[in-house]
């Protein structure tokens with residue numbers, strides 16, 4: 356069954372931009388083998404990731420990712436069955452986000468900005484809403 360999994364986590368202060376480059380490289384290689392696609396948003400403090408693929412592959416990957424020392428406190432925001440992928444052409448696309456500038460850069464409304472803050476703090480747990488907000492970054 357095709358599914359999407361969303362989570363937010365805390366980026367370790369030791370996780371450098373070079374580390375993120377490596378994460379993305381390994382992800383592209385590994386995810387291609389499992390037909391997993393998705394996106395990784397990262398700021399100085401947070402990660403927000405969407406992975407999509409076969410349900411059992413997603414759960415196995417999430418179990419592995421959770422153990423990674425380059426972040427902590429992963430909170431699953433949603434796990435939903437889907438008919439099609441949002442990011443079919445990306446094994447893993449990365450995008451850096453400056454949390455203080457998102458409303459300006461993406462012309463987010465005040466409500467969206469507030470919702471994004473709730474997502475990053477793990478409070479908002481609607482996969483549909485998380486999906487909408489993530490899409491804004493990859494328009």
Ligand SMILES: Cc1cc2nc3c(=O)[nH]c(=O)nc-3n(C[C@H](O)[C@H](O)[C@H](O)COP(=O)(O)O)c2cc1C
Pocket residue numbers: 378381382383385386395402404406416419420421423425426447
């Ligand atoms: C925020 C974050 C996101 C990650 N996303 C992925 C991913 O999508 N796919 C992946 O294979 N590894 C991902 N990783 C890396 C895994 O935790 C792990 O280091 C890697 O899969 C190990 O690959 P290997 O078994 O080939 O050595 C991520 C790590 C972090 C910290």
